[in-house]
Every structure is written in structure tokens, then in C-alpha cells.
Amino acid sequence: MLLQDRTAFVTGGSGAVGSAIVRTFVKEGARVAFSYRDHADRAQALVAELEAGGATVRAYPLDVLDGQAAQALDRQIEQEIGPVDILVNNAGLTQVMPFALIEEEDWDQVMDINVKGTFLVTKAFLRGMIRRQRGAIINLGSLAGMRILEVPVHYATAKSAIMGFTLSLAREVARYQIRVNAVIPGMLSAGVGLNVPDRQKEEYKRYCTLGRVGTPEEVADLVVFLASERSSYINAQGIYIDGGI
Ligand SMILES: NC(=O)c1ccc[n+]([C@@H]2O[C@H](COP(=O)([O-])OP(=O)(O)OC[C@H]3O[C@@H](n4cnc5c(N)ncnc54)[C@H](OP(=O)(O)O)[C@@H]3O)[C@@H](O)[C@H]2O)c1
Numbered sequence: 001m002l003l004q005d006r007t008a009f010v011t012g013g014s015g016a017v018g019s020a021i022v023r024t025f026v027k028e029g030a031r032v033a034f035s036y037r038d039h040a041d042r043a044q045a046l047v048a049e050l051e052a053g054g055a056t057v058r059a060y061p062l063d064v065l066d067g068q069a070a071q072a073l074d075r076q077i078e079q080e081i082g083p084v085d086i087l088v089n090n091a092g093l094t095q096v097m098p099f100a101l102i103e104e105e106d107w108d109q110v111m112d113i114n115v116k117g118t119f120l121v122t123k124a125f126l127r128g129m130i131r132r133q134r135g136a137i138i139n140l141g142s143l144a145g146m147r148i149l150e151v152p153v154h155y156a157t158a159k160s161a162i163m164g165f166t167l168s169l170a171r172e173v174a175r176y177q178i179r180v181n182a183v184i185p186g187m188l189s190a191g192v193g194l195n196v197p198d199r200q201k202e203e204y205k206r207y208c209t210l211g212r213v214g215t216p217e218e219v220a221d222l223v224v225f226l227a228s229e230r231s232s233y234i235n236a237q238g239i240y241i242d243g244g245i
Contacts, residue, residue, distance in 0.1 A: 001029030002228035007082040008032050009073075011064055011121055012091030014039040016191030017140065019046050020216035021088055024224050026055040033077045033084070035062035035091065056081055064091050064117030070124035083132060086227045087125045089118040089139045089162075094155040096195045107154045114158035118165060126173065135178035136227045139166050143186040143242050150200060163238050170236030179235045181226045186242025187213045209244030 008025050012018040013034025019042070025032045032050075036043035036059055043059035050057045058081060060073055077084055092114045095106055118139055129135030144151040145159030162182055170180035187193045187204045193213065205211055222241050225231050 001027075002224055002230060003028040003030035003086070006030045006086055006227070007077070007084050008086035008088065008227065009077060009084045009125060010034040010088040010090055011062070011117070012036070013046065013059065014042040015090070017185070017188065017216045017219055018088075018090045020220040021090060021223050022046060022057065023050065024217070024220035025086075025227070026050050026053070026057060028224050028228070030086065030227075031056040031081045033058045033060060033073075033081060035060050035064070035073070037061065037063055037091070062121075064121050065112055067120035067124060070121045074124050074128055078128065083128055084125055085129060085132065085135050087122065087129075087135070087137045088223060088227070089121055089137070091117055091121075092140060092158075092192070094144075094152055094192045094195065096197070097152055099153045102152070102154055110152070110154040111158050111161075114155070115161045115165070118162060122169070126178070129178050130173065130176045133177045135173075135176070137169070137178065137180040138223050138226050139180070139182040141166070141182040141184040141238055143184055143240070143245070146184055146238070146240075147245070166238060167236050174235060179226075179231075181231075181234060181236065182238040183219060183222050183226065184238050184240045184242070185214060185219050186240070186245055188219065189213050189215050191216065204245070207245055208242070212243060214241060214243055 008030045013022045014036035047059045141162045142159035144156045166182040
């Protein structure tokens with residue numbers, strides 16, 4: 001197992017990609033804490049499913065825009081299941097709308113949850129990693145922020161920012177034996193991709209070498225690899241997982 005004796009925290013574990021990451025981390029032997037915001041029901045169902053298999057897994061409510069709550073959660077997780085040495089900044093959202101319809105509050109919401117939330121949660125969990133001189137941070141980017149695509153401009157901007165965050169943070173914290181990488185999924189079969197109009201899904205499949213959208217489980221396998229020592233010489237990268245497009 002790739003993550004034996006490791007403790008991971010995943011934001012947005014109640015969502016499509018987050019729950020796949022939580023399941024795969026558990027399968028690879030990690031103790032896993034994850035957060036949810038609105039969907040306590042999904043979070044509790046996931047905990048029940050995984051505990052039934054003997055896993056150590058905990059779900060916590062957290063708005064990623066509450067930095068103080070994130071700091072308190074870091075301490076709580078350490079007390080309850082162990083010090084976090086893997087952080088996955090997965091919580092995010094998009095709104096499918098053309099540029100002309102994006103209002104200032106839409107812009108702020110999408111930028112805040114995707115970018116500021118990643119900043120606040122990372123700040124909260126990084127301190128312990130620096131103290132222990134050990135850690136892996138994986139941020140969820142998106143192809144939306146990296147290619148010329150018909151995607152919401154505020155979402156593309158936010159996901160592009162995730163790459164800048166990843167590169168500079170990786171440079172700064174490598175001296176503490178902490179690696180920071182991003183995964184850059186293309187269109188997936190579940191989660192935020194569900195809101196994309198059918199016409200765009202068909203277009204994606206046409207230009208994708210593998211001719212299909214990806215699955216949250218495929219993304220989770222890449223996240224596990226980046227969290228594990230198997231990727232010990234991979235740092236400051238944004239790794240595409242898009243079926244080749
Ligand atoms: N699915 C795709 O096609 C795709 C492609 C590329 C990248 N991604 C990225 O993958 C990540 C996960 O997306 P997904 O597809 O799994 O979406 P999803 O199913 O909608 O899940 C989003 C998760 O984020 C949480 N969340 C939203 N706002 C939050 C906030 N303010 N504070 C805390 N948690 C919050 C949600 O919690 P609750 O549901 O409990 O409120 C949920 O767990 C995102 O960063 C997304 O941009 C997805």
C-alpha cells in the first residue's frame with residue numbers, strides 16, 4: 001500500500017472527485033480526514049461505508065473561507081487521527097455562464113472558493129508540515145485554466161491561479177521536505193463537469209485522443225501517486241490528466 005502510516009486531509013470530500021480521493025487514500029492505507037460544507041449526508045455516508053471496511057476516516061464541516069476554523073481543524077485532526085502530512089486542496093466550484101453575465105459577486109465567489117480557500121487551508125496545515133519537515137500538497141487545477149477552451153472566464157482565471165500558487169509555494173517549502181504539485185483534469189464524468197452543456201461534452205470527446213471524458217477515480221489514482229513516496233522526485237508540477245487533448 002502506497003500510503004501506509006500516513007495521515008491525509010482532503011477538502012471537499014463530499015464531492016465527486018474528493019470522495020474518490022478519500023476512497024483511494026483509504027485503499028492505500030492512509031488515515032483520512034476530509035471536509036464537507038453543505039452535504040453532511042454524503043460525508044456521513046462515506047464515513048460509514050469506509051468505517052465498515054475497517055478504515056480510520058473522519059469527516060468535518062469546514063468552509064474553506066474560514067481560515068481560523070481551518071487552523072483549529074488541523075489541531076483537531078492531529079489529536080484525533082494523527083498529524084496531517086498530505087493535504088489535498090480539492091474543494092472548488094464553477095458557474096457555467098458567458099463573460100457578459102458574470103457579476104462581481106459571481107467573480108468573487110469563484111475566485112474565493114477556488115483560490116483564497118486553497119490559500120487559507122494551506123496556510124493552516126503547512127505550519128505542522130514545516131515543523132515536522134515532511135509533507136505533500138496536491139492542488140486541483142483544471143484544463144479550463146490552461147487551454148483555449150469555451151469555459152467560464154472566472155473559473156479559468158481561478159484554476160490558472162492554482163498553477164502560480166503551486167509553483168511558487170513548491171519553490172519556497174522544498175527546503176522543509178514538502179512537495180507541492182497540481183493535478184490538471186480535463187472533463188470528468190461527475191462533479192462540476194455535469195453542468196457543462198452536452199454540445200461541449202461532445203466536442204471534448206471529439207478532440208480527446210482517448211475519445212471520452214475521465215472519471216474521478218482516474219484522477220484519484222494520480223493524486224495518490226503524487227502524495228506517495230513513489231513520486232519523491234516530482235515537485236512543482238502541474239500534471240495533466242485529460243485523455244490527451
Ligand atoms: N469534475 C470535473 O469535471 C473537474 C474537472 C477539472 C477540475 N475539477 C476540480 O476538481 C475539484 C472537485 O470538483 P468536483 O467535480 O468533485 O465538484 P463537486 O462534486 O461539486 O464537489 C465540490 C466539493 O467542494 C466543496 N465545497 C464547495 N464550496 C466549498 C466551500 N466554500 N468550503 C468548503 N467546501 C466547499 C463541496 O462541499 P459540499 O458539497 O459538502 O458543499 C464539495 O465537496 C474542484 O476543484 C474542481 O474545480 C473538476
